Amino acid sequence: MPLTNRRILIVEDEYMLAQDLQLELEEAGAIVIGPEASVPSALSRIEQEDRIDAVILDVNLGGQFAFPVADALTARHIPFIFASGYEDDVVKSRYPDVVNCAKPFVARQLLHSLENVLP
């Protein structure tokens, strides 16, 4: 399986959604890093980890845009996909090439999108 032993960081502020994602990814064979619920904790996690293969990034983290996290990932060439509750023009205009998975996720689609961005 493409996700086997891939190190995937989850950045999602809803505990239950984060738990679900973790479950799905682990069932697909991935190693889950996090989950992280806020911009600062996500940034420090990215800083600490030696290897992150891909990231699922919630756009809205406790009322803050996750753009600083997205920028940090772009700078490190770490692929990521957005998980967002809504279609946002701001997101689309700033990151036109990043896939945005609408909530609630269909697990298969999310995993498929994630596989596609993996290097």
Next chain:
Amino acid sequence: MPKIREMMKRQQVLADFGDFAIRSEDFDAVLAEACRLVAKALGTDRAKVLEIQEERQQLFVRAGVGWAKDVVGHVHLSMTEASSETYSINAGEPVVSQDITKEDRFIIPAFMKEAGVVALVNVPILVPGRRPYGVLQVDATGPRTFGDDEIQFLRTYATILGPVIDRLRKVDRLHASEERFRRIVETVQDYAIFTTDAEDRIDNWFPGAEAVFGWTADEAVGQLGSITFTPEDRAAGEDKQEIEIARRDGYAANIRWHLRKDERRIFIEGAVWALLDEGGTARGFVKVGQDVTQRKRAETALRESEERLRSAVEVGQLGLWDWNVITGEVHWSDEHFRMEGYDVGEVTPSYEAWSSRIHPEDRARTEAALHQAMERQEEFVHEFRVVHPDHSVHWLSGRGKFDHDAAGRPVRMVGAVVETTDRREWEERQQILVKELQHRTFNLMGMVRSMADATIRSSVDLKDFRTKFRDRIEALARAQRLLSQLRDDDRVTFGDLIQAELDAAGALDASRPRVTLEGPHDVPLRSGTVQTFAMALHELTTNAVKYGALSQPGAHLAVRWRVEDGANGEPWLHVDWRESGVTMPPDGQAPGGTGQGRTLIEKALPYQLQAETTYVMAADGIHCSIALPVSNRSPLESHDASHQSPDPYR
């Protein structure tokens, strides 16, 4: 002494004429008398005065005696013909012809021959400056010699005649001029013209004055000029002051309300001039004025109408513009200046003054819309942003129309503009709210799914699942209801939340006081925390109802809370949930149903709300503490921070 008598007679004639001429100002009468006297003096029947009419190169028989009616005042002689009269004028000397049949120096006019004239003498009449006036001609119907003394007499006579004629002609011209002036003054009906004497007593009252003021000349003459003033102005001495100014300066403006004979008020625009005598003293005054009451009323009406329009425009906060496309001149209402970020009158309104304030991103589109409206003769309807000097951005909605001439060229544009910034912001906020609603809906669906999964895992059968799941969905709905009842930036308070939860469980029955609630009611919660926090309280309550303090008669639940400032100065809510007097199951046997609630409190709250929690199963019941950051606003205080945050509910 016939000679002496003759001389005496001629002297008498001269004296008589002089006497007559001094007393009369009637030119033709004086000339006729002159002819009569000279014919009498020389004993001829006929004499006449011929007047030069230069412009026509003619001599005109102006006066005469002994001549037929069709001659005097009728006959013209051409001065180009070689007549004796012209000859005399050109020579400047008397010309005598003893017998005209033998005359070869000049031609004798036909009417003279027909009248049987035989002899004649012409004496030129010169007015001062030696300019020729005409000829005095004495005719005889029989052969006649004219002696030197007679010629000398005639020369003397003509010499006297000259100045008399000159004076009379001047008087005549003056009369004609006065007549002309009087006719002009009397024809004027639109202007009141009248004169007063040095004491301002009316001495001439012309028809225009009667038409404007109503008094006839008979009624007005002799009255003071003040009768045309209103009583207030008379009381204030305006009438006297005006005359004194005119007396001093030669002129005074007279622009004020006046009184008519019928006491109706009329507005006169006019002036009064002093009529000065040779010494420079006012010997009277002439007053001229026009009745402009209609115009004045129209102006007042127009001004009032403009003021009404201005008020309407101000109340409606309308900016108006009027653009003369040909000259480039633009007029703005005061509000338009303000809308463009100018002080009123700060700039001369112009197309450039307008376009320079348009937001750079909107300028090209707005100007294109304007030019399209101009070229296609359409209405201009456009909404655009302007940037004020303080960098604030304002939305304006403009609507205007071009006028075109017959050739289809735009000549003028009139329009109105309103500021729509508030509406725009409201719309943007609406959009944010709609997006937020979508976001929350999807999150909620995710949460329901997770909750279903978790409930399935903890349920023994479908009946169990149904009870637990409905319970949780209802708790979720309660939290949503609290949130949905909020207006704008209101906050759900902890008091509301705990009461709603315990009330739903039937724990607040006053007849069974098993619950103590202690703490400030109005602790505002961050809206983003409400849902998860509510679910945690729900799990605690459900647990207490099923296995804890709310399930056993002797047990008690105390919920106490307080607010303290956290490490970084933001307020934290500390909740202490303590059950007591509960008979706990034997050691090692966890009470049923705690799994999910405990996970929520120990894991989800710290993860999601940065809460600090403890969960202890003490000997006589559950003891749980939850501390979490709360909103630092009062529940009703409205402060808009939503622009910094994608989520206005946080």
